[in-house]
Amino acid sequence: MTIETETIYTISELQSAIDNASSDEVIIIPNGTYEINTIINISKSGITIKGQTCGGVIFKSSKISFNITGNNNIIDGIQFINTSANMTAYGGTKINLYDLITINGSNNTISNINIDNVYAKHFFNVYGGTQNNKIVYCNIENKPMDDIRCLDSMIKIQDISSTIGFHNISYCSFHNMSYGTYDDYNCEPICLGDNQYNLGTIVEHCVFDNTHLSDCNIILVNSMYNVIRYNTFSNNNNGYINFNSSNNYIYGNFFINSSGIRVYESSNIYVYNNYFSGYYPPFILADISGFYQSNINLVNNTFYRSCGLYFGSSDISNNIITNNIFYKTTIIGDISNNMFGTNLNDPNMIENSKGYYSIENSISVSNNLSLPENTYIDVDNNIQLDITGLKRSINNDIGCNNFNNLINPNHVNYLRTIKYVGPSYLMK
Secondary structure (H helix, E strand, C coil): CCCCEEECCCHHHHHHHHHCCCCCCEEEECCEEECCEEEEEECCCCCEEEECCCCCEEEECCEEEEEECCCCCEEECEEEEEEECCCCCCCCCCCCCCCCEEECCCCCEEECCEEEEEECCCCEEECCCCCCCEEECCEEECCCCCCHHHCCCCEEECCECCECCCCEEECCEEECCCCCCCCCCCCCCEEECCCCCECCCEEECCEEECCCCCCCEEEEECCECCEEECCEEEEECCCEEEECCCCEEEECCEEEEECCEEEECCCCEEEECCEEEECCCCEEEECCCCCCCCCEEEECCEEEEECCEEECCCCCCCCEEECCEEECCCEECCCHHHEECCECCCCCEEECCCCCEEECCCCECCCCCCCCCCCCCCCHHHHCCCCCCCCCCCCCECCCCCHHHHHCCCCCCCCCCHHHCCCHHHCC
């Protein structure tokens, strides 16, 4: 297969080059800073649009949007700084009127994108009915919220009843949001669905740092069969992962000086192998309208010096809380009928070589895990792995990690900071 490459000479040539591109063609934008007011439409399939060097193309002080309706396309290595989506009128119906990048096709990849101080409703809006789109190695920071047209989720993944999306958001960074006071400004970094349909999106290996001022939800889950795994949430006081829909999975995540997880009106939630450290409520099981919540599984998690574990549901029976560590953590609510193999005393904890606290010696318990069955996505092979991403022994240790795995060099998951995710040209 021959891959054709075309280098345009001015940004005004980009739309024409896209319209005339053949499948597998690579369109290269010369390095530079561009000010242009337009919507770039990508209706072709199988093309790549990228900068001459990764990060060398900057859209600034302009009104620019990308509208992808084709399949199997790639946009890579572009920066949007101090700019705006193309918002020509308020209240219209045009598909990309307020969004920076709209994806209404399947199997597209958006990578190495930097978004800093950009006015837009959504930075990425993935439409329902599409599948297998990827947003990877991107950075989002400093979202302005002084324009009502900008008040919405930064990444929106839509759900519809007829199609499971199977999208992926990975190795992205979200940070430095600085507006409001822990309120619901409807500007969460990620929103997964609206209608509680089967979505099947995976959010993994991302870092969310200091995002809570834009919204009290870091990830808002309004759909089913999603996986949130191997992420780091840091410095998010009163910023939660909020489950408003049943049949979801969250495992292998680090919550450092952050609030943690809220489960509202949902059942069949699997919370496995997570690490919580900080002085904020790390887990809230709250029934706000009499909805019966059942099969909430809190398994093999470590709560280290957490202010409160709050169970506010009117009926929290038929749930499983097992093999967890609660170290100097207050539990609010009577959950004694739901707890098995859980350590309520203070075991000996030390800071391990990976930068978080774990048990000083092996404390094994029976492998009493409640695993999901008949799911739409492959979680069974991963959810039993500990927070390092390695296998547990037959008699696993309490808490988020198996004791012996800490000395294994083949870790899949680490406690991350901003500099280890996002675009390659921003990594320091």
